[in-house]
Amino acid sequence: MIFKNKGYKSFTHLLFSTTLLFFGLLGCSSNQPKSKPEFTTLTIGILSSSDYYKGLTDYLKREFGNKVQIIIDGGDELSYEEARKRMINREWDISFTLSPMLSIAAKNNGYTHTGRMFPKNDPYYQAVLFTKADSPIKSISDLNETHTIALGDFNSVSSFYVASYDLYGKTLNVNMGHKSRKIKELVKSGQADLGAAADSAVKDEKDLRIIHVSKDIPGSGVFLSPRLSKSDREIITKALLNAPKKIREDANYGQGEDYDYSNLIKISERTNEILKCSDFTKNPVNFYCSSKPIENTVKPPESDSSIVGKINGWTKRGDTETFKLVGENNQIYEVVIPSPIFNKILDAPNPIALQGKTVKIIDVKPQKVGEINQINIAEPSQFIVGQNSQSNKKVSGEIAYTVKEIEDGDTITVTDQSSKEMKIRFACIDTPEISHSFTDSLSFDSRYKNQFSWGNKAKEKLQSLLKVGNQVKLKIVDTDRYGRKVAEVRLPDNTFIQESLLKEGLAMVYHKYLYNCTSASIVEKAELEAKEKHLNIWSDSEFMPPWSWRSAFRVN
Numbered sequence: 142m143i144f145k146n147k148g149y150k151s152f153t154h155l156l157f158s159t160t161l162l163f164f165g166l167l168g169c170s171s172n173q174p175k176s177k178p179e180f181t182t183l184t185i186g187i188l189s190s191s192d193y194y195k196g197l198t199d200y201l202k203r204e205f206g207n208k209v210q211i212i213i214d215g216g217d218e219l220s221y222e223e224a225r226k227r228m229i230n231r232e233w234d235i236s237f238t239l240s241p242m243l244s245i246a247a248k249n250n251g252y253t254h255t256g257r258m259f260p261k262n263d264p265y266y267q268a269v270l271f272t273k274a275d276s277p278i279k280s281i282s283d284l285n286e287t288h289t290i291a292l293g294d295f296n297s298v299s300s301f302y303v304a305s306y307d308l309y310g311k312t313l314n315v316n317m318g319h320k321s322r323k324i325k326e327l328v329k330s331g332q333a334d335l336g337a338a339a340d341s342a343v344k345d346e347k348d349l350r351i352i353h354v355s356k357d358i359p360g361s362g363v364f365l366s367p368r369l370s371k372s373d374r375e376i377i378t379k380a381l382l383n384a385p386k387k388i389r390e391d392a393n394y395g396q397g398e399d400y401d402y403s404n405l406i407k408i409s410e411r412t413n414e415i416l417k418c419s420d421f422t423k424n425p426v427n428f429y430c431s432s433k434p435i436e437n438t439v440k441p442p443e444s445d446s447s448i449v450g451k452i453n454g455w456t457k458r459g460d461t462e463t464f465k466l467v468g469e470n471n472q473i474y475e476v477v478i479p480s481p482i483f484n485k486i487l488d489a490p491n492p493i494a495l496q497g498k499t500v501k502i503i504d505v506k507p508q509k510v511g512e513i514n515q516i517n518i519a520e521p522s523q524f525i526v527g528q529n530s531q532s533n534k535k536v537s538g539e540i541a542y543t544v545k546e547i548e549d550g551d552t553i554t555v556t557d558q559s560s561k562e563m564k565i566r567f568a569c570i571d572t573p574e575i576s577h578s579f580t581d582s583l584s585f586d587s588r589y590k591n592q593f594s595w596g597n598k599a600k601e602k603l604q605s606l607l608k609v610g611n612q613v614k615l616k617i618v619d620t621d622r623y624g625r626k627v628a629e630v631r632l633p634d635n636t637f638i639q640e641s642l643l644k645e646g647l648a649m650v651y652h653k654y655l656y657n658c659t660s661a662s663i664v665e666k667a668e669l670e671a672k673e674k675h676l677n678i679w680s681d682s683e684f685m686p687p688w689s690w691r692s693a694f695r696v697n
Contacts, residue, residue, distance in 0.1 A: 185237070240297065258360060564623075567627075
């Protein structure tokens with residue numbers, strides 16, 4: 142019995158040890174590292190209030206730990222065009238597209254579908270045309286060029302794209318660029334005879350009457366950037382879909398397959414043709430391309446072989462920038478520029494910033510393509526961005542300004558040659574805030590201390606680049622609401638101060654006002670460099686973008 146008991150104990154000990162070894166090896170398997178994210182920052186792009194995403198942000202911080210910085214970018218004031226640009230530049234890691242047109246833009250730029258937005262809603266919805274309940278207009282056939290329609294902006298599916306498609310062949314006066322709430326107000330007040338919106342925005346309005354319902358429109362989705370590795374996309378998808386129900390409901394997303402956007406793409410192609418043929422800046426507007434153009438041949442260029450006009454629309458197709466140019470006598474041109482050539486054009490690094498700008502085309506003969514007068518740019522020198530006389534005075538000369546004071550990381554005071562003082566707010570960027578009051582310095586809130594710590598470091602870096610008494614060159618691009626001149630700042634040796642701060646990871650590109658930044662491509666490249674190296678603010682998961690911090694703590 143003693144022998145048997147001893148053998149039994151030896152056997153059980155061996156079995157236990159083997160089991161431990163097995164599970165130990167299992168725990169050390171290759172599955173474990175795969176769950177660890179490679180990314181250190183995660184930028185979430187949104188088009189609605191950031192309040193809806195606070196729970197999601199906190200949840201992702203808990204999921205990924207302090208080594209991953211979560212950044213919310215965008216908001217309910219962000220235009221669809223700017224959102225599309227940020228996806229083209231792959232600035233958003235997670236994109237809550239909100240609009241099906243932006244979902245298409247995401248897919249066209251390599252983003253991967255990971256979920257649906259508004260999963261509680263019907264998967265498809267309709268766009269409607271509507272009037273006041275007592276309007277004599279009963280259907281589209283009753284419309285003529287005396288009527289006015291209120292529309293959304295160029296990238297809205299329900300209030301522009303589908304409406305333009307359904308109104309094909311009509312001529313109407315157009316009042317556009319509005320959100321659905323404003324469109325309804327314009328119709329109710331009689332300032333517009335009819336409006337366009339999603340059916341959900343109108344169906345319960347008793348004083349409005351729907352006169353037309355569109356075909357089904359697919360919903361929008363949540364997409365992940367192609368810059369993320371496959372394993373990171375899997376990690377993020379799992380985290381998003383496993384988030385608590387309340388968090389998913391607040392952020393309006395959930396599980397679901399990608400939509401089929403093929404029919405919507407066809408609608409958008411027809412609408413894009415209308416955009417090429419019609420001038421939406423002058424009423425009435427034709428919602429069609431005339432079968433017999435007003436001019437059967439392209440109008441000969443001026444004696445100096447140039448065409449002057451204003452930019453009124455932009456589309457990116459692959460590696461090509463396509464602009465709509467309204468020339469003299471409202472002649473419409475389509476200007477096609479390969480992106481590598483466009484990037485070399487002086488004063489035109491940002492295609493969105495060209496909207497409404499006067500440009501001059503030289504040494505190019507327009508070609509007739511169907512009903513479109515097409516201009517193909519082959520050299521950067523053929524496309525000249527015009528500037529009014531006032532802006533020329535501001536940016537053309539090498540006028541030296543003297544630094545008098547450095548207030549913070551992006552604000553200085555300078556004097557001109559007559560000793561007149563001028564306060565300068567740096568264009569293109571936003572640096573962390575510094576303490577401006579005794580109350581600020583007393584705050585125990587860690588978000589105050591974090592912001593001010595980085596703000597002081599940004600100021601110190603600027604002080605190392607600029608000294609009081611130094612001379613700088615200014616390219617003034619705007620005046621802000623505080624009366625400060627907004628400018629790109631360079632040293633006499635052409636060192637670009639904004640670029641230097643971004644490369645150090647002590648500033649962020651200020652996308653909200655990037656439209657007036659003539660060096661947009663330079664600053665975006667500098668920020669990306671610092672972000673990839675995880676320098677300074679990009680290594681701090683607690684850091685809040687300055688604009689978000691001001692929104693939260695500087696409401697007054």
